[in-house]
Amino acid sequence: MGLFIGEANDLVSPSTWGSLRSIVYNGNITGGYLNNIGDNNVEYAHGFKTVAGNGFIRTDYSAIYENFSGVGSGIGANFTAVPGTDTPPESTFGSYYNGTSSGMMVAEDRAQFTGETAVLSSGSITIDADAFIAPYYQIYGAYDYSEAIISIGKLTAF
Amino acid sequence: MKLQPGVGYTFNSSSSGFTIDTAEQFPDNASASTFPFQIISVGASGSNFRYRVVSGTLNNIVPEIDDVVSSTEVLLDRVTSGIADPPIGQLSINSTTNESWIYLRAGVSGSTGAFPDSDATTSNYPKVISSNTVLFDTDTYGYVLLGKFTMNSYSAPTSGVLNQYVGSSLWGDRLKTGTDTARYYYARI
Secondary structure, eight states, rough: OOOTTTTTTTSSSSTTTTGGGEEEEEESSOSEEEEEEEEEEEESSSSSOOOSOOEEEEEEOSSSTOOSSSSOOOOOOOEEEEEEEETTEEEEEEEESSSSSSOOSSHHHHHTTOOOOOOEEEEEEOOOOGGGGGOOOOOSSOOTTTTTTTEETTTEEE | OOOOOBBTEEEEETTTEEEETTTTTSSOOGGOOOOOTTTEEEEEEETTTEEEEEOOOBTTTTTTTEEEETEEEEEEEEETTTOOOOEEEEEOOOOTTOEEEEEEEEEETTTTTOOOOOOOTTTTTTTHHHHHHHOOSSSSSEEEEEEEESEEEOOOOOOEEEEOOSSSSSEEEEETTTOOOOOOEEEOO
């Protein structure tokens, strides 16, 4: 019997275009990150997208739309800016991952994001390689109690 | 002299000679073969024009069409008493351009979130429709253009040109980011 591709609850089945890719989630937005999900269907509540409405990336943990790694639970490929101290102003910016050292983004995507400008509510920073390295990620000299990510390169938060 | 097999007959040879086998004098016409979602003109009916669509699948689901004969929604692969009984659709023709677009329409299930909806009692179940305008994807429905008729008349169509754009069954995904209109991605299978 053949496998049905793209089914939401089957982490091991082969997949179609949609389930091979995921949105880049916005870790600074709390609450549910999916509005609706079913076989061959997913509605992202937040994340980053291009003007054209796309912005999906491929990841090594793309067994299904939620980008669940199978190692821990989480929202998959993401960018998150965490306010640290007001004086001196210092915060961290990173793409968190779950349970493994390889990250939730493939190396090609990480390389493309490195050098891009991330526009935050506290100012703009240039993403460097540290953003993908736990546990310290990228340290930047700004602080906003309610830090938010506006855009990352060509990707705009929604 | 050499004898070769031909259309409608073959040879069976043995050490004592050969015989002509004419068991299949009228083999199926290879040119009549069809493919999934092939649109076929049926012809004029009064002031209307009818068509049918060869059965195909979207995510393993056989779509329906409004059967103009029974005025019910019927699966494309309908079989009656063991005999293929494909339903017949009727064109909706643009009164200015004489065009009619044939779409495969499908929506997401309100109960399971699956695309497409596998419940044939809902409007989100895959369905072949004829439209007198170009249709665009919405959050409710995704549309795949199977083909287009350009008829010789809007009010009394008797002939036209048919362009076919899809030639296989399909597999699709529905993705939606934030408040943007859902996008539908299809692959041929």
